[in-house]
Amino acid sequence: MAKEDLPFINTELPDLVAPLLQKMLNGELLSGEEQRLLEEWKGRSEENKALFERLGNPVAVHEMLKAWHEIEKNRELNKQRGMNRIQELLRTPTPPVHQVHFLRRRPFRYAAAALLLLSAGTYFYTTHQNKAPQLANTNVIIAPGREGAILTLADGSQVVLDSLGNGVVANQSGVQVLLQNGQLAYDGSSKETVYNTITTPKGRQFRLQLPDGSKVWLNAASSVKYPTTFAGKERRVELTGEAYFEVAKNADHPFKVKAGDATEVEVLGTSFNINSYPDETTIRTTLLDGAVRLNAYQQSQILKPGQQAVVKPAKAQLELVNNADLDKVMAWKNGLFNFEDASLEEVMRQLERWYDIEVTYAKGIPAIRFGGEINRQNTLQDVLQILEKSNVHFRFEDSRKLVVIP
Amino acid sequence: MPAISSYEENELLTRIAEGDAAIYPYLHDTYYNSLVYFSLSIIQDLQQAEDIAIDSLVKLWQIPTRFETTGKLRGYLFTLVRNASLNYLKHLKVREKTEQEVLTDTKAETLVVEADLMHLIYQEVALLPESYRQVLELLYMEDLSSAEAAAQLGISMENLRQRKGRALKELKNTLLRKGLSDVLFSLIFF
Structure with missing residues (x-):
């Protein structure tokens, strides 16, 4: 680059002028001082004067904005390119990709x-x-998480399931809630629709069988809400965090999982994993077996086994990954x-x-x-x-x- | 303009010197668009301008730099981009023997102002709710016809018409709420 014969670009004046021009375009009143600055800037060069005049021309402004918009469209993509370049650069002296070497096979x-x-x-x-x-x-050894959860009953009361033995945990309008070898299950049915919620805090995971026989593995810091009897046309549950589902087949009563504000997974009889932790930027639904339909932001996508749907709430977008890393997705359950x-x-x-x-x-x-x-x-x-x-x-x-x- | 404080600038440069890649996305979001716009105005080739902007940002990691006073990072980046853009034109000229307009120092300064101003104006539109923003982007910034825009969004023409009306109203209200006239509004959506 021929740096030596070209001067450094000084942005001091542009830093001040651009906001003034915006104010002017917005129709805001400029102070006397601001007007003077703007006049001075206009007088500095023919180019400045020409830009000022172009700003009065809607066609010209439209063209400028369109150019900016074109640039904006590739911003994210090129951010990734820049990131990759830097990581490559930093890798050369000391490799930034580290393998946890053992346990590979x-x-x-x-x-x-x-x-x-x-x-x-x-x-x-x-x-x-x-x-x-x-x-x-530190002398404190922090133990790994274990099985356990909190059951919130229809009346809002809570039962800690960590330490209870086998037996009846609660009775919900005639439906018995049972704990069997650390797994929650439901027996019986009722006319009244009441909801239970299973919540795992950090450091706990839990398994349960829903009233329709579908199985749910709940990862740590997650919750699932469901009725104690599935009445009506659809079987609907709500998830926060991460869970793996094995849904009992019942074509007459489609199973639907709501995850986050705008993602709904419609299940057509099947096993799948949803990761919807609020501190992750995406909601990932991965299909292992069967078929599911994903609805998010007016888009709809049917998943085949091995595919993963990635919902990005920040962008209101739905993307499809064809060969998801199933080992990675299912690791927690294993x-x-x-x-x-x-x-x-x-x-x-x-x-x-x-x-x-x-x-x-x-x-x-x-x-x-x-x-x-x-x-x-x-x-x-x-x-x-x-x-x-x-x-x-x-x-x-x-x-x-x-x-x-x- | 996209004002980062001198504290932030120092912090940024320190982290870059330490080889911290995690700061790149922030730097990219702050400067990338303006740098591409600037280069594009000089060389008239979007893809090439994108490459030049990325090269210049990456250069900060290749040759970590300190400045005598703060507030120089932006100027430095624009300088790198200008030099690379002119270099590119030089090669092009050799190959195609076309006459290029000379980039004077004053012209470069004007282009910086223009890029900054577009940044500010575009932010107004970016603040709109997503569904409205999409409609305005497709109709006004990508110049699609109503039918094309509706097809792309997967909505009916009637739905599109409603969303467009609401979006324009929303934008107008935003400007009015700030006590502003709608000069800008009519400039953008003439």
């Missing part, structure tokens, strides 16, 4: 996770010798974290939900992505030790507050 991952569990103590000790690991400043091509933030959000912690970030964290799988039965400290091999470190502010540090 399926037959080995459970064994490896068990091995890790056994060796964690030793590993912790030895690293402590060399270079005080940041994690050493007792695993799958961090394949996951950003640091994505990983930390999953840890927040499963270990019931809050994560904050210090400055200067590199943008890294991970790969591989980790057993969800590891303690938080074990998982963090693995992640620390990827050029990122952690510090506990208190027993439930974790800070990510470079």
Whole structure:
């Protein structure tokens, strides 16, 4: 670039003038000082004067706006290109993509996770010798999440299901609510439609069988609301967070899941997973078997097995992914974290939900992505030790507050 | 204009120097459109202008830079884009032997103002509710016919007509609520 013979562009004056021109176009009154500034700017060059005159011409303004609009249309796409370029650039000296190396091949991952569990103590000790690991400043070991949930009955009263044994939990207008080996089920039916809600807090997951026999696996920090008897034409439930459904076939009574404000999944007899956590920017519906129709923002999309529909509420958009990573989508239900091509933030959000912690970030964290799988039965400290091999470190502010540090 | 404070500018430059890629989306959203618009006005080739804008933003990571005083980042980016745009024209000239208009320093400054102004005006439209905004974009910024716009949105002509009416009213109201006349309004939707 021939920098040497060209002067630096000074934006001081443009910084002041553009808002004044906008004010003028909006018909706002300019102060005496502002008018003087604008006149001075106009007098500075023929080009300024010409621009000022063009702003009085609707056709010209229309053309300018159209040019801007064309640019705006590719902004997101090109943001990704820029991002990729920078990541590539940063990768050259120190690779920002880090693999959680072990557990790559399926037959080995459970064994490896068990091995890790056994060796964690030793590993912790030895690293402590060399270079005080940041994690050493806590003695509290944070256990993984487990089975459990809160049942909210029709009258608003709540039952904690963590510690109850098998038996009748409640009676809802003649319908019995049963707990069997940690799974909730319904027996009987009633004329009256009342609603129950199952909520998992952070650090809990839960299984239940809906009154129609459909099965629901609820991930941590999620809830599902449903009637204790499905009356009427449609079977409707509402989901927040993440769940995997195996819907009992009944062609006469379509099953519908509402997730978020504008996404509805219409089920035609089938197994699928919905991830609709409010802190994720998308609502992802992935079909494993059968067929579902997805309705969102006046768009409708039928999914085939292996396909994933991605709803982006911020853009009111619905997109289709043809070959979804089913291992990744279903990992939670299979007792695993799958961090394949996951950003640091994505990983930390999953840890927040499963270990019931809050994560904050210090400055200067590199943008890294991970790969591989980790057993969800590891303690938080074990998982963090693995992640620390990827050029990122952690510090506990208190027993439930974790800070990510470079 | 798209005013970032000197604190923010320092923070940005520090993070870039530290090799923090996570700040890129913010930087991109703040500067990308203006830089493309600026380059496009010089070289008249959208795709090439997009490449030049991205190159210039990425350059901040390639050669982390500090300035003697704050408030210089924007000027620096526009400078990079101007230089790259002129360079591109030089090559083009060699190949095609076309006469290009000379880009004087004053012309470059005027273009910066124009880009900034478009940024501000476009923001007004961006504030409209999504369904209204879509209609206005298709009809006025992409110059589609009513039938084409309706087909693209998957709605009826009648529905389109209603949405358009409501969108225009909404935009007018927004301007009026701010105590403004509708000069701008009639300029955009003449």
